[in-house]
Amino acid sequence: MSSKPVSAPVSTLGIKPPASRFKSSGLTVDVWLEEKQDTDGAEGLWRVHDGIYDFSDFVSEHPGGSEWLTLTKGTDISEAFEAHHISQYPEQLLKKYFVREANTKRNSPFTFKEDGFYRTLKKEVREALKTMPKQPWNTSNFMVDTMAFFLFLFSVLAVRHWNYFIGILAGIFLGLLSVAAHNYFHRRDNLRMYYFQFSLMQIREWRILHALSHHLHTNTIDDLEISLLEPLLQYLPTAKGPKQRYGSLFLVPIICIFHFHIQFSRRMYDAYKRNGYNLKITDLTAAILPISMYILGGQSLLATLWMWNFILHVGSCHFALVALHAAHHHPDIFHDGDTPRSDENYDWGLSQLDALMERKEIIGSHFLVLTNFGDHCLHHLFPTLDHGALEFLYPVLQKNLEKFDVDLRVVSQWDTFLGSFQQLMRVTPNPNPPDLKKYSKKN
Numbered sequence: 001m002s003s004k005p006v007s008a009p010v011s012t013l014g015i016k017p018p019a020s021r022f023k024s025s026g027l028t029v030d031v032w033l034e035e036k037q038d039t040d041g042a043e044g045l046w047r048v049h050d051g052i053y054d055f056s057d058f059v060s061e062h063p064g065g066s067e068w069l070t071l072t073k074g075t076d077i078s079e080a081f082e083a084h085h086i087s088q089y090p091e092q093l094l095k096k097y098f099v100r101e102a103n104t105k106r107n108s109p110f111t112f113k114e115d116g117f118y119r120t121l122k123k124e125v126r127e128a129l130k131t132m133p134k135q136p137w138n139t140s141n142f143m144v145d146t147m148a149f150f151l152f153l154f155s156v157l158a159v160r161h162w163n164y165f166i167g168i169l170a171g172i173f174l175g176l177l178s179v180a181a182h183n184y185f186h187r188r189d190n191l192r193m194y195y196f197q198f199s200l201m202q203i204r205e206w207r208i209l210h211a212l213s214h215h216l217h218t219n220t221i222d223d224l225e226i227s228l229l230e231p232l233l234q235y236l237p238t239a240k241g242p243k244q245r246y247g248s249l250f251l252v253p254i255i256c257i258f259h260f261h262i263q264f265s266r267r268m269y270d271a272y273k274r275n276g277y278n279l280k281i282t283d284l285t286a287a288i289l290p291i292s293m294y295i296l297g298g299q300s301l302l303a304t305l306w307m308w309n310f311i312l313h314v315g316s317c318h319f320a321l322v323a324l325h326a327a328h329h330h331p332d333i334f335h336d337g338d339t340p341r342s343d344e345n346y347d348w349g350l351s352q353l354d355a356l357m358e359r360k361e362i363i364g365s366h367f368l369v370l371t372n373f374g375d376h377c378l379h380h381l382f383p384t385l386d387h388g389a390l391e392f393l394y395p396v397l398q399k400n401l402e403k404f405d406v407d408l409r410v411v412s413q414w415d416t417f418l419g420s421f422q423q424l425m426r427v428t429p430n431p432n433p434p435d436l437k438k439y440s441k442k443n
């Protein structure tokens with residue numbers, strides 16, 4: 001494949017992106033979902049692999065919550081269905097809702113063959129889960145509850161004593177909690193997932209842009225976490241002028257400081273245009289923090305809002321710095337436009353290995369994994385599992401990496417930090433498929 005820069009992102013995986021993908025404005029999570037209906041061949045119902053299904057009678061009974069199915073009506077949910085269920089029961093249930101064979105080819109090169117990497121690994125993970133201790137789940141719960149406690153304590157103390165140092169501590173706990181709470185919104189509806197909304201970000205929006213887009217078509221032209229940052233930050237390898245390449249060095253810190261505010265403003269603007277379509281009553285959880293600060297802090301409303309805003313900026317900086325430099329961006333990581341491993345029979349699990357790197361400082365610490373998007377490969381492959389449980393799955397993962405002659409790339413945090421800036425500057429597509437053994441050869 002050519003390694004010449006292209007002027008606009010193209011999918012070397014053959015994925016047709018939603019029409020608004022290339023508009024400088026207008027792409028939102030809801031527009032993405034609506035336009036997917038035109039490209040996914042789901043014929044107004046739900047598509048799983050090459051079958052069309054009607055889950056209308058099942059939506060309200062879905063054990064994972066109705067939101068996952070209401071959001072995705074009219075789209076291809078193959079990757080979402082595979083990644084979110086480890087037990088075999090959902091697949092057995094599918095038959096009941098089958099309508100007909102789909103008329104078109106899937107708009108995705110990813111496969112889930114029974115003897116392929118992902119399904120083979122999933123089978124063994126299913127077995128491993130039977131003997132796994134429950135303690136890691138409880139430890140994660142304890143950790144996030146403690147983070148929430150300190151967030152509230154320091155936020156109230158920051159207004160009470162009007163102390164910016166305490167405000168910074170509160171902001172750090174907000175950043176930690178927002179990353180850790182992401183552990184919870186991938187699963188069935190639960191109360192702890194609402195901790196995420198203290199950041200002004202919204203679970204519904206993140207279930208779309210993160211769980212249903214980024215997690216499933218990672219680093220592709222269809223990954224909303226990438227496309228919503230364009231044209232400011234351009235992670236896909238395309239021709240960029242010096243302004244865009246070097247400008248990103250300055251833009252990243254600014255985006256970090258305003259990340260929470262940008263997300264909130266974008267959602268409110270969209271809600272205004274759509275008569276509140278994307279708002280939920282549960283969004284009011286975001287107000288619990290400033291209300292507590294006002295009632296217990298003893299300062300005026302304006303002063304309280306000022307300090308709350310300060311805490312949000314610190315939390316935003318923390319969250320975005322961790323998120324942007326966690327796992328996915330480095331010149332050696334596959335980004336759509338590079339030569340892929342395959343463009344038509346591409347095991348979805350392998351696509352995840354190609355699209356990320358693990359950080360060695362984070363592996364092995366439950367706290368760091370929970371607060372730094374750690375054990376990211378296993379998290380992408382099995383997003384409904386608690387982050388604390390993932391470390392128990394490394395032996396099974398390792399066995400299957402060897403069986404399929406692939407590797408998990410483990411680098412340092414500095415490598416992914418630097419690598420993400422190098423990726424923003426990269427204009428030339430990689431002419432060769434990802435070399436997963438390169439890093440193990442080095443060590």
Ligand code: HEM
Pocket residue numbers: 055062063064065068069072077080081084085086087088089090091093094186187188384
């Ligand atoms: C967009 C597609 C879907 C998503 C994102 C999704 C997501 C989820 C989630 C997050 C859970 C809870 C897992 C946990 O917390 O451990 C779950 C459970 C479950 N889902 Fe889905 N689901 C989808 C489609 C379906 C469909 C189409 C069926 C049935 C045909 C189904 C059947 C089940 C069942 C039976 C469970 C209970 C747990 C189990 O037995 O594995 N889901 N789902």
